[in-house]
Amino acid sequence: MIELEQGVALSRLTTIGTGGPATYFARPQTLEQLAEVLAWAGGEGVPVETIGLGSNVLAADGGVDALVLRLAGELAAVHVEGETLIAGGGATNAVCLHRAREAGLGGLEFASAIPGTAGGGVRMNAGAYGRDWRAVMVEALVLGPGGARTLSVDELDLSYRHSGLEDGEVVAQVRFQLAARAPVAIRAEVAELLARRKATQPTNKRTFGSVFKNPSDGPGAGRMIEETGLKGHRIGGALISPQHANFIENAGEATSADAVALMTEARRRVRERFGVVLEHEVRFLGPLALPPL
Numbered sequence: 001m002i003e004l005e006q007g008v009a010l011s012r013l014t015t016i017g018t019g020g021p022a023t024y025f026a027r028p029q030t031l032e033q034l035a036e037v038l039a040w041a042g043g044e045g046v047p048v049e050t051i052g053l054g055s056n057v058l059a060a061d062g063g064v065d066a067l068v069l070r071l072a073g074e075l076a077a078v079h080v081e082g083e084t085l086i087a088g089g090g091a092t093n094a095v096c097l098h099r100a101r102e103a104g105l106g107g108l109e110f111a112s113a114i115p116g117t118a119g120g121g122v123r124m125n126a127g128a129y130g131r132d133w134r135a136v137m138v139e140a141l142v143l144g145p146g147g148a149r150t151l152s153v154d155e156l157d158l159s160y161r162h163s164g165l166e167d168g169e170v171v172a173q174v175r176f177q178l179a180a181r182a183p184v185a186i187r188a189e190v191a192e193l194l195a196r197r198k199a200t201q202p203t204n205k206r207t208f209g210s211v212f213k214n215p216s217d218g219p220g221a222g223r224m225i226e227e228t229g230l231k232g233h234r235i236g237g238a239l240i241s242p243q244h245a246n247f248i249e250n251a252g253e254a255t256s257a258d259a260v261a262l263m264t265e266a267r268r269r270v271r272e273r274f275g276v277v278l279e280h281e282v283r284f285l286g287p288l289a290l291p292p293l
C-alpha cells in the first residue's frame with residue numbers, strides 16, 4: 001500500500017494557513033491506490049477526509065483524527081475527448097481551464113476565480129458569476145465505503161454550495177461538458193472576471209473564500225456583517241476583511257479558533273440585527289463547531 005504519513009500539518013494544506021496535524025495523510029495517484037487506501041481505512045475504522053486546495057476548509061487546531069487524502073498523479077490529471085473535459089478529482093481549476101482553452105472549449109471561464117479542484121468543486125457545487133459545477137458537469141466517479149459509483153449530475157443532488165455526497169466519499173474523476181469557443185474570447189472573459197474579483201475581494205490574502213452562505217433572499221452575508229460594524233474587526237491573528245466582510249483573513253499567526261471566534265461574533269450580531277441565522281459555507285475538518293445562537 002502507498003505510504004501513510006503521520007502528523008502532517010493541515011496549516012500547510014489550507015489556504016487560510018491554519019490547522020493542526022492529520023493523524024494519517026496520503027497522496028493516492030491512481031484509482032487502485034485510492035481504492036486500496038480506502039479499504040485500509042474502512043478496515044481500521046478510520047474516517048476519511050479529502051482535501052483539494054484546502055480553499056474552503058477550516059481545520060481544527062488540535063488536529064484531525066482521520067486519514068486525510070490529497071489526490072495526485074493520474075487523479076489530478078486532465079484530458080480532453082471531443083467537447084468533454086475529463087479531470088481527476090484533484091485537478092486544479094486553473095489546469096482544467098488551461099486545458100479547455102488550449103482545446104478551444106469554453107464553459108469553465110467562471111471557475112477562473114475559484115481556487116479549487118474539480119473534486120472540491122463537486123463537493124461544494126462551486127460557482128461564480130451565475131454559473132456553477134451543476135451547469136457544466138455530466139457525471140463524477142465517486143469512491144467510498146460502498147465501492148465505486150458513477151453519479152450523474154442529478155444523482156449528485158447539486159444545489160447552492162451543496163452536494164449530496166456522503167462523508168468519506170471521494171470524487172476521483174469529473175466529466176465536464178464544454179462547447180467550442182475561441183481561445184481569445186476565453187482569455188478575454190477570464191481577464192474581465194479576475195479584474196472584477198480583484199476589485200471586490202481580498203484575493204491576495206490568506207482566506208478560505210466565503211465564510212457564510214448568502215441567504216436565499218434579502219441582503220448578502222457580507223453586506224449584513226458589514227452593517228453590524230465588523231469590517232476590520234480582529235480576534236487574535238484573524239481579521240474580518242476590510243475589503244469584503246464575508247471573508248476572514250489570516251493577518252499573522254491566526255488559529256482556526258480565532259476564525260471560529262470571529263464567525264461566532266458575526267453570526268450573533270447578524271441574528272440580533274437582522275433576525276437571520278447565517279449558515280457557514282466553509283467546511284469544518286475535525287472537532288470544530290459554532291455555538292448555538
Ligand SMILES: Cc1cc2nc3c(=O)[nH]c(=O)nc-3n(C[C@H](O)[C@H](O)[C@H](O)COP(=O)(O)OP(=O)(O)OC[C@H]3O[C@@H](n4cnc5c(N)ncnc54)[C@H](O)[C@@H]3O)c2cc1C
Nearest residue numbers: 052053054055056089116117119120123126127171209283
Ligand atoms: C480567494 C477565494 C475565492 C473563492 N471564491 C469562490 C467562488 O467564487 N465560488 C465558490 O463556490 N467558492 C469559492 N471559494 C471557495 C473554494 O475555492 C471552493 O469551494 C472550491 O471549490 C473548493 O475546492 P477545493 O478543491 O479547494 O476543496 P477544499 O477546500 O479542499 O474542500 C472543500 C470541501 O470539499 C471536500 N473535497 C475536496 N476535494 C474532494 C474530493 N476530491 N472528493 C470529495 N470531497 C472533496 C472537502 O472534504 C471539503 O468538505 C473561494 C476561495 C478562496 C480562497
